[in-house]
Amino acid sequence: MTDDRTARDMRQDGSPAGVFAVFLRLGLTSFGGPIAHLGYFRTEFVARRKWIDDRGYADLVALCQFLPGPASSQVGFALGLLRAGPLGALAAFLGFTLPSALALIAFGYGAHAMGGPLGAGVIAGLKVVAVAIVAQAVLGMARSLCPDRTRAAIAFGAVVVVTLLAGAAGQVAAIAAGALAGLILCRGPAEGGAARLVFPVTRGAGAACLALFTLLLVGLPLLTAALPAQGPAQGIALFDAFYRAGSLVFGGGHVVLPLLEAEMVRPGWVAPESFLAGYGAAQAVPGPLFTFAAYLGTVTGGLSGAAIALVAVFLPGFLLLVGAIPFWDALRARPGAQALMRGANAAVVGILGAALYDPVFTGAVTGPGAFALALGCFLLLALWKAPPWAVVVVAALGGVAAGA
Numbered sequence: 001m002t003d004d005r006t007a008r009d010m011r012q013d014g015s016p017a018g019v020f021a022v023f024l025r026l027g028l029t030s031f032g033g034p035i036a037h038l039g040y041f042r043t044e045f046v047a048r049r050k051w052i053d054d055r056g057y058a059d060l061v062a063l064c065q066f067l068p069g070p071a072s073s074q075v076g077f078a079l080g081l082l083r084a085g086p087l088g089a090l091a092a093f094l095g096f097t098l099p100s101a102l103a104l105i106a107f108g109y110g111a112h113a114m115g116g117p118l119g120a121g122v123i124a125g126l127k128v129v130a131v132a133i134v135a136q137a138v139l140g141m142a143r144s145l146c147p148d149r150t151r152a153a154i155a156f157g158a159v160v161v162v163t164l165l166a167g168a169a170g171q172v173a174a175i176a177a178g179a180l181a182g183l184i185l186c187r188g189p190a191e192g193g194a195a196r197l198v199f200p201v202t203r204g205a206g207a208a209c210l211a212l213f214t215l216l217l218v219g220l221p222l223l224t225a226a227l228p229a230q231g232p233a234q235g236i237a238l239f240d241a242f243y244r245a246g247s248l249v250f251g252g253g254h255v256v257l258p259l260l261e262a263e264m265v266r267p268g269w270v271a272p273e274s275f276l277a278g279y280g281a282a283q284a285v286p287g288p289l290f291t292f293a294a295y296l297g298t299v300t301g302g303l304s305g306a307a308i309a310l311v312a313v314f315l316p317g318f319l320l321l322v323g324a325i326p327f328w329d330a331l332r333a334r335p336g337a338q339a340l341m342r343g344a345n346a347a348v349v350g351i352l353g354a355a356l357y358d359p360v361f362t363g364a365v366t367g368p369g370a371f372a373l374a375l376g377c378f379l380l381l382a383l384w385k386a387p388p389w390a391v392v393v394v395a396a397l398g399g400v401a402a403g404a
Contacts, residue, residue, distance in 0.1 A: 016087040019080045022049075023095030026076075027287045029389040030096070032130025034288070035355045037072035039130075039137030040388055041079065043381070047140065051083055054144040058345035062179075063328055065171055065348070068247055069317015070256075070290040073097065077318055078199070078325070085200045093314070100287030101294040105306050107281045108298030117403050123284055125373065125399020127364035129392050132377035134356045139382070141349050150185050151346035154178045158350025175347045182343015183336065203326045210323035213316055217247050235308055238301060241269070242293055242312035256290060256313075269300050290314060373398040 022044065030040045038061060045051040052060075064074040073096065080092025146152045158174040165173055220240035227233035241263040249256045257279065264270040278295035285291075290313050297309025331337045365371050377395050380386040386394075 014084060016080075016084045016091040019084050019088045020091035020095040023076060023080065023092045024099070025095075025389065027096040027099040029392050030286045031126040031392060032133060032360070034070065034072040035352065035360060036130035036133045037288070038075065038352070039133035041072070041075060042137045042140065043133070043388055045079055051079060054141060055341075055345065058141060058145055058348050059328075059341055061348050062175055062341070062344045063324065064321065065175055065351070067317065067320045067324060068249055069320060070246075070288050070314065073288045073290060073314060074317050074321045078321060081199055081201070081322075081325075089318075093318075096287055097291055097310070097314070100282075100285040100291040101306070101310055103285045104278065104281060104291055104295040105298045105303070107278065108295045108306070118400060119284070121400035121403030122396045123399070124364070124366075124370070124403060125395040125397065126284075126392065128370055128374045128399060129377050129395035130360050131356070131364050131374040132381055132391065132395075133388065134352065134360050135378050136381045138349065138352045138356055141352065145342075145345045145349050151182075151342060154181050154185075154343050154346040155350035155353065157181070158347035159354045162351055162354045171351055174351055175344050178347025178350070179340045179344040182346065183340045186342040187335070187339045199325045201322055201326045206323045206326040208323075209319045213247070213319040213323065216243060216319075217316070220244075235301070235304070238269075238297065238305060238308050239312045241267075242297070242309045243316055245293075246290070246313040247316040257292070260292065260296065264296050264300070270296055274299055369402045373402065 026037075026040055026044060030037050032039075042054075042057060046054055046057050060075050060078050061071070064071040064078070067074065073093065076092045076096050077089050081089035084091065142152075142155070146155050155178075158178055161174040161177060162170040164170070220236065220243060224233065224237045224240050227236065242260075245256055245259040245263050249259055261275060265272055265275050275296070278292060278299070281295065282289055282292040291310065293309040293313040294306045297305035297307070299305075301308065361374075365374055373395060376398070377391050380391050380394065381388070
């Protein structure tokens, strides 16, 4: 019965509408931030639906970690592109992003953030479920991507690098060091599996996306300075602020917050207390943290401001991703590039392992009750094969019970 249901799911989700439905469910249930999102994606698209294998998935994660922008949203965009072409990529983005964006737009119009003991318990439970999701992802990826001592050592080295060098710089350094180690230590015959990822993007289209990214990054500030401060120029200035934030952040998620604070609070677009209130609300919704931009756009310019902010903050990461994909796909089929990717993939496992401890575990497991709940959620996922959305519900109820 399970195999029949999985086969039916794979047939139905091959269209943009099917991709949208899958990602909409993830957008409604994927709590825990970008690292946890990668765990949800692996469970759904590698283990369950088999859109992609672990090697290809790790390749995508490594590429998106190298590029500026929201890494988990870029991975989802690439999966939609791989499955159903450009419309599939758009469907994946909309499905994964709309739930949290709409919730934060509502909050921007006056909805109150979740408060009181009940709300605190739900949020605590949602943090705990991220521990189980990430632990399952680390375990599964380690089995397939670190099968020997050399790659296990590279993964451990990545843990050391990101521990000593915090932030996005540490992640990029760990992947770069892992890739170099793989190039030296992990050489071998070319693997046929590396040619299975074929994206519907030509080199010409990729080059055009890279050129558009550069043109907007350089041209928007010049256009904003040249136009009068009133009228349409306000929308252009807002687009410029969010586009620049999305262009210059590595690692995604919380890393974008100081950039948004610099773009929105210091110039006086948003009051500091409103900025912090929106940030608090963003912690209580699923999906990408970049949708915090929807709240900031709403308090700045209503629904039109929210639309401008959302498009602007996500667009640069997607342009860079589409621009890099055709060249990345050609390089990764070569034996030397495959050795490099073996090391980079092992480093990705190490980065996920380090993140499992801090901030995922340390931020969620604050006592014996939270540890027991996290362990129970992990067993539900790993042994009982419960769907992630059901485990999210169990964790939320467990958090409420623990708080009571």
